Amino acid sequence: MTHPPFSVNPSDRQPNRLRVLIADDHPAMRHGLADAIDAEADMQVIGQAADGRQAIELFRQFEPDVLLIDLQMPRVDGLEAIATIRKQFPAALIIVLTTYAGDARVMRALTLGASSYLLKAAELADVVQAIRSAVSGKPIVDPGVASEMARHAGCESLTPRELSVLRLAAMGQSNRAIGQTLNISEDTVKSRMRNIMGKLGAEDRTHAVTIAMQRGFLDQ
Incomplete structure (x- = not known):
């Protein structure tokens, strides 16, 4: 209201x-x-x-x-x-x-x-x-x-393409579904997700989404 x-x-x-x-x-x-x-x-x-x-x-x-x-x-x-x-x-x-x-x-x-x-x-x-x-x-x-x-000074930021993958992952989409939504291959999705996890220091995609939410990446 x-x-x-x-x-x-x-x-x-x-x-x-x-x-x-x-x-x-x-x-x-x-x-x-x-x-x-x-x-x-x-x-x-x-x-x-x-x-x-x-x-x-x-x-x-x-x-x-x-x-x-x-x-x-x-x-x-x-x-x-x-x-x-x-x-x-x-x-x-x-x-x-x-x-x-x-x-x-x-x-x-x-x-x-x-x-x-x-x-x-x-x-x-x-x-x-x-x-x-x-x-x-x-x-x-x-x-x-x-x-x-x-x-976090000096840490590598996420690219717009990586953010697009992460946002869909945060919505619960699978790698295949993300690829279909973004019109990219599933291998490309997996590659971007590996980059994301490396930059964020995440153990898996769920951990990556959690860290990204805490740091405010998904608001951009």
Whole structure:
């Protein structure tokens, strides 16, 4: 279930405050963030979006100083919203605030244009500070997320063709079925799967799917 977007009346906007847009499909999360941000003397929440499509619409309408956005949302997810917004507004400051911490997912968000990446377990004070830091040109990445990224630094990434095989494997398709779907031979499927397992350090295809899901490869 989606909820209508919320934005402040233009007459209620406060000058000399950082204008923040929040995008999250959980009302309690949005409202909690809004209360914490509005309590700051130098910040004001100018809008709340319940999905990625609303986030794009409100960003276009208000051009906030900072967008706080979740990744997992209905209709349009956070990654697609980030890509769309950054294409139209290359200087947009976007902070990801999510529960999803896989290193491939993080790299995808940062590559698309997010300036900072925080987890929802963060203290509200840390989120507020991340907003100020983003505006000051100092991106922040959650320490645990940064550690995970460092652990996989230098690891070979999966190619688009390998990802296409892995996605179908995650759906439970056999090698033969994957080959038929992708119009490639079963031997080619097996070869790609061996490459995937080698890159991920997986023992078998089920293990490869599990690792890929944890690291966020299947979100790309």
